[in-house]
Amino acid sequence: DAKTTQPPSMDCAEGRAANLPCNHSTISGNEYVYWYRQIHSQGPQYIIHGLKNNETNEMASLIITEDRKSSTLILPHATLRDTAVYYCIVRVYGGATNKLIFGTGTLLAVQP
Amino acid sequence: DVKVTQSSRYLVKRTGEKVFLECVQDMDHENMFWYRQDPGLGLRLIYFSYDVKMKEKGDIPEGYSVSREKKERFSLILESASTNQTSMYLCASSFGRAGQETQYFGPGTRLLVL
Numbered sequence: 001d002a003k004t005t006q007p008p009s010m011d012c013a014e015g016r017a018a019n020l021p022c023n024h025s026t027i028s029g030n031e032y033v034y035w036y037r038q039i040h041s042q043g044p045q046y047i048i049h050g051l052k053n054n055e056t057n058e059m060a061s062l063i064i065t066e067d068r069k070s071s072t073l074i075l076p077h078a079t080l081r082d083t084a085v086y087y088c089i090v091r092v093y094g095g096a097t098n099k100l101i102f103g104t105g106t107l108l109a110v111q112p
Numbered sequence: 113d114v115k116v117t118q119s120s121r122y123l124v125k126r127t128g129e130k131v132f133l134e135c136v137q138d139m140d141h142e143n144m145f146w147y148r149q150d151p152g153l154g155l156r157l158i159y160f161s162y163d164v165k166m167k168e169k170g171d172i173p174e175g176y177s178v179s180r181e182k183k184e185r186f187s188l189i190l191e192s193a194s195t196n197q198t199s200m201y202l203c204a205s206s207f208g209r210a211g212q213e214t215q216y217f218g219p220g221t222r223l224l225v226l
Contacts, residue, residue: 034214041200041220041222042219042220043116043202043203043204043217043218043219043220044155044202044217045217046214046215046216046217049214100147100155100157100204100215101154101155102154102155103154104154
C-alpha cells in the first residue's frame with residue numbers, strides 16, 4: 001500500500017511555480033522520499049529524491065519538513081509540458097525489495 | 113542520460129498467443145523490472161532481475177515468465193495471452209541495491225489481448 005497522501009488534482013498558471021504537497025506522516029528514519037511524474041500514455045519519469053535535506057536539480061526542488069512528515073515538490077516555472085500525474089513515493093533503504101509503490105498521485109494541469 | 117527502450121509501443125494479440133515484450137537499457141544497470149499499470153490499481157511488479165540469468169518474482173508473476181540472458185536486455189513472456197493481461201507494461205532499470213537507487217522507466221507497451 002502507498003504510504004503517502006496527495007491531493008488528487010491541482011491547477012497552475014503557465015510560468016508560475018507549481019507547489020505539489022505530499023503527506024507521509026508514517027515515514028521511517030531510513031525511508032527516502034521520491035518523486036516521479038507520468039505524462040499521459042508514457043512511462044514514469046524520475047524527478048528528484050531526498051532523505052531529510054532539501055534537494056534541487058535541473059527539474060525541480062524538494063522541500064522536506066524538519067519532522068519529515070511531509071514534503072513539497074516545486075516546479076519553479078511551470079510549462080504546459082509539465083501537465084502530468086505526479087507521484088510521491090517513500091522507499092526503504094536496505095529493504096528486501098526494490099519495487100516502487102505508486103499511489104494515486106496528483107494530476108497537475110498547467111493552464112495557458 | 114539513461115535510456116530504456118521497449119520493443120513496441122502498441123501491440124494487439126489474440127487469446128492463447130505467446131507474446132514477447134523486450135526491454136533494453138544502455139547504462140549497464142544491474143537491476144531490471146517489469147511492471148504492469150492498470151487504472152485504479154497503480155503499478156504492480158511482475159518480475160525483476162538483479163543480474164544476468166537471475167530473476168525474482170514480484171507481486172503478480174502468474175501467467176508471466178522472464179528471461180535475462182544479457183545484462184542490457186530483459187524480456188517478459190506471456191506464455192498464453194489472456195484478455196485479463198490487457199494492460200500497459202512498463203520496464204525499468206536501476207543501478208545499485210536496495211532502496212536508494214533510482215529506477216528509470218521505458219515508454220511502455222500498451223498490450224491489447226482480444
